[in-house]
Amino acid sequence: MIALAYRASISNQREYRRCIGVNRLLGLLVADTEYPELYGFDWNCPHCGVAVHLKVRKQIKNPDSVEDWYSFCICECPRRGCLGVVFVKFDNNNNRIRAAYPYPGTSEQHFPDSIPSRIRTDMAEAVRAFAADCHKSVVVMCRRALQNIALDKKIPRAEIKEQIKQMQMAGLITKPLSDAAQEIRHFGGFGAHPQEDILDETTETDALKVFRQLDQIVRNIYVMPAETKELAKRRQGIQQKPGSKS
Template sequence: MPGFTCPFCNQIMSIDNTTVRSYHPSFNKPNEDIISISQNHCHSSTVRITFYNCPSCMKSTIKVTGVGNQVKDMTSNFYPNSVAKQFPDYIPEQIRNDYQEACAIVNLSPKASATLSRRCLQGMIRDFWKISKGSLYDEISELNGKIPADLWSALDGLRKLGNIGAHMEKDTSVIIDIDPSEAENLIVLIELLMKEWYINRHERDNLFSKILTTTAQKQAEKKGK
């Protein structure tokens, strides 16, 4: 079973009955029977409250998901109210802020979340790659051939989905929605880029610096003998 990443300490925890517990309260019952939940015989107001207790930092993440027909489309990160991970300070503050806001509203407004992910991407291209053009389309085009082709296609896809929230359709009768899971995929892509671009570069620079420092020390020791 896949693990769960704690939003407080970023540690990956296993999912089992010692770390995760779910309850199913409704208007009629404080905790609906699991069997009736699985058989769809639950009350229309039934929700699933899931607690993830991290063994590393001992903090609990709480999520609420609609189960009954009245609330079946509802999902919410109750505590913390965002799925945002904590990223290092060497990633520019504005990029981190846009990312955190995209996470905070992913269920309330997937379109707005996608737009913020789009803005995150543009901020990273301008900061990390030092590419600044008239539009994100031109900036992503400039990356063509500099990054793997599949990643380039994903970035262009993020741009297009972000455009749905950022720009109104010419035909105002056409309504194109983005659901929370689609907006979450864009957030995961932003997280991947932060790791591959910023964190990997930082760790690589630290490793190279340590090796060069060690080499200089050993050379000095050798000359001193």
């Protein structure tokens, strides 16, 4: 689903594949086995919106000995019509960008139209928070998106725990997806409310997994039914042509 977010803005196939790689770097692609991992300074330029390989103009080693595998770089978009400057935190051990400023923009228009606007807005904000290393904000926005799904599907207002149960009873989600939704609820609560134990720490891995769980739920409730309807419509159109076989 996330891969489809850029289809309207990326016309060149090579740039499209690069953009998929950028999304993988951010950890936002569910079908990650379809495309090879891209490393180095591949990034989605926040100035022109094109997936590029950033030019490094200056690289400075991190003076902090605890995290000496990081370096800080001043980079430039190589496109002649852009040449925008991007500040990068680079992971030398894994040969990948860990953070960058300005952050690549993500809005609700980057998600399939089959998803309701309010849910797309929440998911886009979660993506921007992930890019900014605001992991508590990611899980909170995922929980909010989950509540908006319940509202969109006319689930009676109640505690989110009960709304998830109602969605399963209504056949909107399976038992595994219901369990996933409950974990989104838990971690969203941890992000929104201070805890007295280790649960107060929301890691990048936590945020990644929570977002991917939400992505699966949204895919099953909205994206797959819409795509199935499109396929059925196309099949019926083909079958109605003279000489076609059913």
